[in-house]
Amino acid sequence: MARLIRQITKNTVKTLLFVHETTFISMLKSKNSVRQIAVTHYYKSERKYTDKHEWMMLNGNIGTVGISNYAQDALGDVVYAQLPDVGSVVEKEGECGALESVKAASEIMSPCSGRIIEKNKAVENKPGLINSSCYDKGWLFKIELSNLDELKTLMDEDAYNQYLKSDLH
């Protein structure tokens, strides 16, 4: 997601292409809905975020990965999800799939290194789940982590929200 989002937020379109910026309002929206859902649905571990706008929830050494509310809002209606094949080995920040919307195509980067053990077939059949339920039904894939140290590089929710407010992303 990073490349898309970076472009989105810098408010400079490099070409005549339609790449976009979300408003400050969507950030606020993102913050609120993150909190609400975090409390409602998840208790096993806190959701961690990458600077490329993926999230991961850990259960043992299995991470469930999706994209953040901010990212889904920036991307708009997702019409096609290309998810990594089960059994494939991915590296941290390696490109492992892509999401397509009317607006743009955006690569999915793996938050951590490991082996893909499951992908969300429901999302492949109904990519709109990524927009309607990015933290729950719209998860993308599950990964068996090969290096738990990498978790240190991820942001918790507060850090991620701070990050969204900054100009860095």
Added chain:
Amino acid sequence: MTLLTVFKQFKKFQDAGKSVARSLSIKDDQESKKTCLYDLHIENNGKMVNFSGWLLPIQYRDSITASHQHTRTHASLFDVGHMLQSHVSGCDSGEFLESLTTADLQNLAQGGAALTVFTNKSGGILDDLIITKDRNDRFFVVSNAGRRNEDIELMLGRQAEMKSQGKNVTIEFLDPLEQGLIALQGPSAATTLQTLVKIDLTKLKFMNSVETKINQKSVRISRCGYTGEDGFEISVNGKDARTISEMILEVPDIKLAGLGARDSLRLEAGFCLYGHDINESITPVEASLQWLIAKRRREAANFPGAEFILEQIKNGPKKKRVGLILGQGPPARENATILTSAGERVGIVTSGGPSPTLGKPIAMGYVPLEHVHTGTPVLTEIRGKTYKALITKMPFVKPHYYSDKR
């Protein structure tokens, strides 16, 4: 589209023709200008982007898909005030414009509008534009924002040449803050606009223009657009643009729509986007815009690049712009490779994306002449995998222009 692919594409265009790179406007420090409706966009939660130097909304609150569908079923209002509006007048103004384009302005009726192209000496397209003939000695021209500097340079250069021959041509480039341009597009456009004007819009056919009043303010209403729907482009004094936009928006059927929907709508309608589907190294014949070369002009062979263009009309170009329709799968976007079903790489996609109306991806691109026939199966390469596609006629979605045939 990622930054990476954007740069790849830039490089490609640079290689293809240095001059094209300018139109892509890849500059971080690019000045961002506002149109006269900037405040209206902000107040309506427009998500603003820098579009070839102009701050415009990519979308408002609604998703691009919703906005797209609203335009097809009701109507939407677009700010297109970033486009270059010019008045060309003087007794030699028709000759002046014909000397730069492939249009037949002599045979264009007063009040009529023509889509045409500025061509260069090699027959390449310098810009696409619409010329409206107010009188034999007065024309209104609308051309692309991304080609503003090139168009101005071209017109001023030619004007100077003609002046030195004792010819009379006056050009006035309108300031986007002083003259706005709004597009009202969709099946509800005419009934909505009719409530605001005294003239009978049923008399205003597709590709015709009239000067009238809305709310006692002078406006020019042209029945044309970039969506494939019936609709109007309304040129209005900058200080009245907001009031008139708000009057139109009072009708519940009308919503604001941004650049995102404008792009997906024009793609379905089969329209070219300058800098992507057409550029200085592509001729109108290659771009499947041969119909823009007026009959009288072909016979006279007196437009820039006539030699190359007429040769291509006669013997066929090497490559041609075609439509592609894909099955279930990812959309093929700009720069995706087009392959024959045997796997030979033969062409390239210049625009593509999901079609909200058809529910599957569509694209346009260039392939060699032997592969242009409708129904030819091809492949497109997206992120290392190939997906089936069919060569298709354009427009992809049936247009609904308001023509005499009604």
